[in-house]
Amino acid sequence: MKETPEGAEIPSHVLMIRAGLVGQVMAGAYSYLPLGLRSLKKAERIVREEMERAGAIEVLLPALTPISLWERTGRREAFGSVLINFKVRRQNREVHLALGPTHEEVITELIAHHVSSYRQLPLTLYQIQTKFRNEERPRFGVLRTSEFLMKDAYSFDTSVEALGRSYDKMYEAYCRIFDRCGLKYLPVEAESGPIGGDASHEFMVPSENGEDLVVVCDSCEYAANQERAETGERKTTKPEAEAKPLTKLDTPDARTIEQVCKTLKCKPHRMVKTLIYLADEKPVAILVRGDHEANEGKVRRVLEATTLELAPPETIEEVTGAPVGFAGPVGLKVPIIADHDVAAMANVVLGANEADKHYVNANIERDFKVERFADVRNATEGDPCPRCDKTLTMKAAIEVGHVFKLGTKYSDALSAKFLDAQEHQQTIIMGCYGIGINRILASLIETNHDDDGIIWPMALAPYEVLVVPLNVSQQPVMELAEKLHDELQAAGVEVLIDDRDARPGVKFKDADLIGIPLRIVVGQRGLDAGELELKWRHKSDAESIPIEGAVEELTRMVAAARDGEQK
Structure with a gap:
């Protein structure tokens, strides 16, 4: 095609269509044409070779699954509308099915039926299979679709230490795969699994059109996704400004940071947001600067909570005495955790725990107490690095792979057990490892093109x-x-x-x-x-x-x- 196709937003999308690699059937679904299919098969071959080299064994699992599997693990509700499920008639009965968005449930049930002894472990199985997700906003060509090709691998081990060895093998295999594909990738720390520690890494390709943000230090090579990234120590721990009198002001219908700033003519970084969470079903207040965002993963770890969720409106009103949008720490009777940056703030604006009211010139210690200061927010550009004395930068990136320590979440739910050497029954410990095959091609093109078209490496060229x-x-x-x-x-x-x-x-x-x-x-x-x-x-x-x-x-x-x- 000579012209840019309608609806194509980024270079990889434009070039894959113009060069005849893919053809769009509908939003989120593409046909792979001869040239594109050749490149896709090359990526598959590299993935297969490195999986086999790492000791993984290939299987092929069905895309069509019974809804009962997803109900047993609780993921029918967790996926919500993303899970494509439907009912079909079979003779005189109705059968409820789902198209697999991923295959933890299917593979774990398979292992539960076929593995019974520690002598059969460790074991790593993988497949290259089509996944289905009801993507509400398919965009960016094959980067965000309802149907996509994934290599997903699953490791099964007898101990946390053995899982670590399986995880390391997969991590190293991923590095070899992306090296061979010619991708300039960045392994970044991601949210940990239920076992704890550095139990998850994403493999990201820096790209200005990436939908994810990664935080990196160019000095010490620290890298993490925004959800996981830590922030370093601050030099200033106490506010330097002189405290002004606490004053309550009218702020009618001003519930958001933007609305309050407009009403009181202040800047977001001079405000403190008070967020009410339920940590293991108990309310707690989290304070962050107005221009920052709380990080639920960090909050959960700081509180050592198993579950964490934003409190519903009725709980917020019960705790603060005010509707949503006017919460503040003054007079709160729940634990208060504040981000490190809040410690350096003085004469701040915050909610007054009263409808249509905010305080100005509030100060820690004089007006409210903080139980603990901790890193509870998303890292941002210019934050201090947690590993050295330099600062962090933000980069947009495309996720092409993810290695993750699952622990026993699925093996517990689906009764995947084994007998140890003492004939005691134990739960199998799992890891999962995914690569978006389509994303390999798209991210390669996104970062290797010029005004005339695609610049393929030999490894993936059709x-x-x-x-x-x-x-x-x-x-x-x-x-x-x-x-x-x-x-x-x-x-x-x-x-x-x-x-x-x-x-x-x-x-x-x-x-x-x-x-x-x-x-x-x-x-x-x-x-x-x-x-x-x-x-x-x-x-x-x-x-x-x-x-x-x-x-x-x-x-x-x-x-x-x-x-x-x-x-």
């Missing part, structure tokens, strides 16, 4: 070499082009010939758009001179090589390029 005869009506030109094609193919090179009766400019444009790494041009002028023109897609200038011995030389070049990518 073909390695493109032979372009300039004039297909000239018999000597076509004879040489076909000879090159056939001999290169026989030598193990993946080669495509553009035998269309089209102008050279059209062929060159399409070659750049598709992005095949090495282009060989066959023309009558070169034929007369005994030369072929070759051009690497990632280079601006073309070069010439003799026709004599060209197949051997081109085969050597391709082999060298493959080896260079592997290194």
Whole structure:
């Protein structure tokens, strides 16, 4: 396609459609066309090779599952409308089914039926299978769809220590996979699993069009997703400003930070937000600066709570005496935890625990007490690094993989047990490891393109070499082009010939758009001179090589390029 397709928002989406890799069936569903399917299969092959190398065994699980599996683990409710489920008639009964958005339930039930002894463990199984999720806002091409291809692996171990070994194998396999695919990726700390510790990592590809945010330190290489990222120690621990008299002001219908700032003519960083949570069903107040966002994972860890959720409106009114939007710490009778940054604030604006009222010039100690200061918010640009004395930066990124320590959540729910060496029954300890195969392609294109089209590495390119005869009506030109094609193919090179009766400019444009790494041009002028023109897609200038011995030389070049990518 010459023009940008309607609705395509980011380069990978535009180029995958224009280059004929995919065709859109509907929002969130794409057909893979011949070129795109070749690249997709290459990504699959790399994933399979590295999974096998790491000791994982391939299976294939059904996409169609009974709804009862999801009910047993509680994930029917947790997924909500994302879970695609429906009822079908089978003879005289109705059967309720779901399309798998992931396969923890299915694989765990399989293990529960077939594993009974510690002698059968450890075991890691994987598959490459289509997943289905009712994505309410499909966008960005194959990056956010309702149907996608995932490699999901699951490890089954007898102990936390054994899980650590399985986890490390998968982590290392992921690094090899993304290296081989030519991705510039960043492993980042993610939210821990139920076992605790650094039990989860995401593999992110930095991209300006990424939907996720990662926090990095360019000095010490600390990296984490925003949900997990810590913030370092602050130098200022006490407010320096002189305390002013506490004053209560009218703020009619001003419930949000933006509305209060507009009413009182103040800035968000001069405000303190008071959030009421239920931690293990008990109310607690969390204070963060007005321009910051509370981080529920951090709050849960600080409180050592098993469950954490924002309190419902009726609980907020019971605790504060005011409707939602006017909560504040003054006079609260529940535990109060404040972010470190709040300790350095003076004369702040906060809710007055009264409808349509806020305090100005509130100060810690004089007006309210804080039980504990802790890191309970999302990290932001410029925060101090938790590992060194530098500052953090934020980067947009695309998630392509995730390794995660599950623990016993699913094995408990689905009775996946084993007998240990003493004949005692124990629960199998699990890990899960996912890679979005489609996302590998999209993130590669997103970060490897120019104004003319895709720039593929050899590893994922639909073909390695493109032979372009300039004039297909000239018999000597076509004879040489076909000879090159056939001999290169026989030598193990993946080669495509553009035998269309089209102008050279059209062929060159399409070659750049598709992005095949090495282009060989066959023309009558070169034929007369005994030369072929070759051009690497990632280079601006073309070069010439003799026709004599060209197949051997081109085969050597391709082999060298493959080896260079592997290194």
